[in-house]
Amino acid sequence: MALTTGPGGGGRFSRLAHDSRVATRNMTTRRSLESLTAEPDDNDGTQLKRAVGATQLTALGIGGTIGTGIFVVIGEGASLAGPAVVLSFVLAAVACMFSALSYAELASSIPVSGSAYTYSYATLGELVAWIIGWDLILEYGVSVAGIAVGWGGNLNAFFDNAFGWELPTAIAKSPEDGGVLNLPAVFIVLAITLVLVLGVRESARVNLVMVGIKMAILVFFIIIAFANFSSGNLTPFAPEGQDGVVSAAAVIFFAFIGFDAISTGSEEARNPKRDLPIAILASLAIVTVFYVLVSLGAVGLASTDQLSGSDAPLAAALDDGAGITWAAALLSFGALIAITSVCLVILFGQTRIFYSMCRDGLLPRNLARISPRFGTPARLTVLLGVLVAILAALVPLSEIVKLVNIGTLFAFILVNAGVIILKYKNPEFPRAYRVPLNPLLPLIGIGFAAYLMKDLPGETWLRFAVWLLAGLVIYAVYGYRHSRLRTEPDRAARPVVGE
Numbered sequence: 001m002a003l004t005t006g007p008g009g010g011g012r013f014s015r016l017a018h019d020s021r022v023a024t025r026n027m028t029t030r031r032s033l034e035s036l037t038a039e040p041d042d043n044d045g046t047q048l049k050r051a052v053g054a055t056q057l058t059a060l061g062i063g064g065t066i067g068t069g070i071f072v073v074i075g076e077g078a079s080l081a082g083p084a085v086v087l088s089f090v091l092a093a094v095a096c097m098f099s100a101l102s103y104a105e106l107a108s109s110i111p112v113s114g115s116a117y118t119y120s121y122a123t124l125g126e127l128v129a130w131i132i133g134w135d136l137i138l139e140y141g142v143s144v145a146g147i148a149v150g151w152g153g154n155l156n157a158f159f160d161n162a163f164g165w166e167l168p169t170a171i172a173k174s175p176e177d178g179g180v181l182n183l184p185a186v187f188i189v190l191a192i193t194l195v196l197v198l199g200v201r202e203s204a205r206v207n208l209v210m211v212g213i214k215m216a217i218l219v220f221f222i223i224i225a226f227a228n229f230s231s232g233n234l235t236p237f238a239p240e241g242q243d244g245v246v247s248a249a250a251v252i253f254f255a256f257i258g259f260d261a262i263s264t265g266s267e268e269a270r271n272p273k274r275d276l277p278i279a280i281l282a283s284l285a286i287v288t289v290f291y292v293l294v295s296l297g298a299v300g301l302a303s304t305d306q307l308s309g310s311d312a313p314l315a316a317a318l319d320d321g322a323g324i325t326w327a328a329a330l331l332s333f334g335a336l337i338a339i340t341s342v343c344l345v346i347l348f349g350q351t352r353i354f355y356s357m358c359r360d361g362l363l364p365r366n367l368a369r370i371s372p373r374f375g376t377p378a379r380l381t382v383l384l385g386v387l388v389a390i391l392a393a394l395v396p397l398s399e400i401v402k403l404v405n406i407g408t409l410f411a412f413i414l415v416n417a418g419v420i421i422l423k424y425k426n427p428e429f430p431r432a433y434r435v436p437l438n439p440l441l442p443l444i445g446i447g448f449a450a451y452l453m454k455d456l457p458g459e460t461w462l463r464f465a466v467w468l469l470a471g472l473v474i475y476a477v478y479g480y481r482h483s484r485l486r487t488e489p490d491r492a493a494r495p496v497v498g499e
């Protein structure tokens, strides 16, 4: 699976064999679709094994998705929407569905790693590719910081429920939440960074086990919740009305991000054209069923105040709501495992995307150098790990969630646009899976993403604008001039390894 091989994967290097016709000095320079998808013409010994089937890809999607959102962010959703947070989950799922169709089409048609960054290099040109790559750094890198903060909250819930003891606030919360720094969040990020540097051989089977634990814990929660369901908790159902439901959906959206990470495993898929669409759509469907049942159980088990006042709302629902402390301890332990796996998958995905951008020359290429000792891009992994750890130490979760959401919704818009562009500009390009009713469904996908984006607060928009602006400046002073597609058209396809 994605994590069993070196980042960037070897196969794509040769597959990106450069098409010199596109090497114009132009920011709309595109990679040709044919060169992206052609079979490799040389063998450098790093060809990824196409060994992963639909089930394991689906597990990768679920593995990268179920985590902080359902275990933690549900609390903020409940504070915005009340028990109607269940409807927010449904709304966020529907919004994702349309974009998932577009991801399915692009992932099956351009089954190389790099996800939306690669797709937009092919369909929308280099400038847009850079913007989306920079945006994906936000989506992946920054979200790992958020996920780590959620991990810390569940660690404390576990200590509390299992031993009746908690880490002091000063070292367990960000300054904005009344602490000094969030040490558990730093710990988990650095631990995962270390594992990634050492060369994580996270096999598809190990991922399957983690996903199994996650799902078992959630089934356990659903059973206990429905057995202790008290319908009195459901009133008033939607205290903030429709606005509350939509604002909560814009935040809850975070829980659904991750099915897109399947596209980073594209190169390892045995039968990408068939299996990628299946895995993307199936994992979203399975996750949705779980989320709706879990959120319904949670709002039946505990009051809105109990859910929204906790760093680990599901554990709090079992403890404060139903008074079953041992179940709360078990749940927070399960949450730790669940969130660890999301963290690992997403930080890995981040190093892979960053690596692709370095390799393409849009970021410094020497950062992408592979450590001969570990066989991983150690330098880049440590750099990213340290940056993410600093962020995790200081920033409160709810800020990170909103920033990640706006970035991801923006990526969804570009992916939907890519599908529409592919239909008109490259109509004859072979596609194994096509979004039905193109351009209608991708347009609906864009509409939903914009709808949720507009519900995020003004300061989130401001932070996002600053992020994009910083990205444009970096592209202007660095990426535009160092892009390999432009500077070394003939070598752009080669790996950085051994340089």
Ligand SMILES: NC(=[NH2+])NCCC[C@H](N)C(=O)O
Pocket: 064, 065, 066, 067, 068, 069, 070, 139, 140, 143, 147, 254, 255, 256, 257, 258, 261, 342, 346, 404
């Ligand atoms: N590509 C990403 N940003 N993934 C973040 C996944 C977050 C995940 N859905 C969670 O609730 O924990």
